[in-house]
Amino acid sequence: MIAGAWLCLLAPLAGFLLITLLGTRISRVAAAWISTGSVVTAFGGAVWSFAELWADGGERTHLSTAWTWLQAGNFKPGLEVLVDPLSTMMMLVVSGVGALIVLYSVGYMHGDDEERRYFAYMALFVFSMLLLVQGGNLLLLIVGWGLVGLSSYLLIGFWHERPTAVAAAKKAFIMNAFGDATMVLAFFVLIAHSGSLAFGTSFDTATTLSPTAVNLVALGLLGGAAAKSAQIPLHTWLPDAMEGPTPVSALIHAATMVTAGVYLIARTHPIFEQARTVELVAAGAGALTLLVAGFVALVQVDIKRVIAYSTMSQIGYMFLGAGVGAYANGMFHLMTHAFFKALLFLGAGVAIHALGGEQDIRKMRGVGALMPWTKWAFLVGSLALVGIPPFSGFFSKDSIIAAAMTIGWYGWFLWAAALVGAFLTGLYTFRLYFVVFRGEPSPFVREHHHAHHGKEGPWTMMVPVVVLAVLAVIGGWLQFAPIWTPLTSWLEPVARTLPVAEPTSWQEGISSALAVGLGVAGIVVAWLVYGTGRIAVPRVAALQRLFEHKFYFDELYDAIFYKPAVATSLVSHRELEEPVLLAAGPDIGETAFDTGRGVRRLQTGLLRTYVFFLGTGMAVLAIVFLLTK
């Protein structure tokens, strides 16, 4: 299983290096297939290690150290990969969904000017993400963490001739850098107390730390998790990140990278359990995010932005689950979400591709009649997202909602928020579905569709969509709490669910019933408003403005950070640079010139003066030498 894990980690790196080094010596199509092949190989490696880990009945934790990577006194982190139930699950999701999406990109990016660069970045991203989940200590984890941030930045700004894409890439990078910094600070505290960043040692140390220290560590980790997973208050970069190509949104900003925060909480849960308050703050942030994102998604008109807000909202559920202590439920939702959200993005991508890059849902009206496969796939993804049985979202989301019920009065708030979120999910998802896919195709759609020879898309795009549609249906059958829980038992050795977060059967039952009922209610309202038009869209000007401005988070950060920084610069330019520095400049220059003119006279060009100075100098030195001897 160790060999499989190394193969899984290194294959995408090899693909990235190969495409980069071969450059223009290979065709664009070859670069695309190298990238796809390397990620498929990684998936093979992941399956290999999973199969062997499955057969291994023992402790199921294997650490393989290649060599000691850094050495500074007693601090000796190794270059090591960890194979355990949690990392294997993430390897399977990342490389499996990654392989499908890279395959999809072969069709989607065909004809783009810089396909080679795109596919090199995709392979780099898959490698970084695998390093993040396979890294055997916290130091390797943050290396992967930083690298996914880098490849996310590169891919958001892939179409670098668009100023909006460049701005979005910078925004994502800066907000993520903030989270990285808080994580590194947390690691410093850990190193100071334990001298190690190995998982086991760090977690043992957490139990001996003072409450202040352990809370600081947990807060630092939470900062990193919230920034990467786009949770309030570090969430504003994710909707802007939709400037990247659609497969990038599907892979990085829906299925894998943005869920890394949930993985981090599950991986470092022994630390969070020592800082239970911070863990509950994480759950609260998740609940708040799922509500805010749900509301904002109601008024967005860009198809990808609607799905992006829905991603934020679903990661809110995962944070909620992991925060209350139901790590397995959070990870389960991570997996099903990876399937159905990648499906939704890829389905949207097929439509966007066919319409020549149009993303405004008002112009896309009626696309479904011309694209039946995409329409059905999108419907499957939407049903899974809303959590209608037997689609996958039902199994994973409802167990999170039920787990929220178990932790006292605070849990009731979270529970209520999650249920309101379920209604909003039904509403915004089916608003999108009805607006884009139902009804008669608009003239705009017909015109573009004919330009595409009436085909939905090449097979490289349709195969991943169909496979993901199947996974979005059956992916949830892996677990039906509390009757059938293989996933929870699988994760038991690494991420044991807290006993307080284990709901009883009646709690599961009532949560599921309410969540499904509210989801269906959301769908019905969406049908009445957007499907049939029987009810006019309700207009409350103040609320609409609030949602359209995304609760004014961008404006708030602008006022708190950007405007003061600009004001400070202007003041220091006016008060410091102009009167002091610019005025002093010529004086400094004049002084230098004067000194030069004086010193110049020493250089006479006459041999005898030089000899004289030389001799005098020697004589002085000799006298000094003799006197001091």
Next chain:
Amino acid sequence: MLGPGVAWYLGVAAFLFGIGALGVLLRRNVLIVLLSLEIMLNGANLALIGFSRHAHNGAGQIFALAVMAVAAAEVCVGLGLVVAIHRRNLDLDVDKLSELRG
């Protein structure tokens, strides 16, 4: 020890060194300056050899040989310069060769 004491040798060496130094400082002809330099070096050599005999240590004599090699090299460069100056029809006068004045 045969011959006069080390002080006599040092006296002659200092005398030679002084003549050479004055020549370098006062004369203006490049050739004479080079010649005076050689006299300075040989004064130093004499002091080295004198001390070598006084201390019964051969290192000083080896050192004098090394100085001779350096002197030969220096003369080569110096005479080369003199030839180059002459070819450009310039005066062989160190006071007139002052183009590097600041």
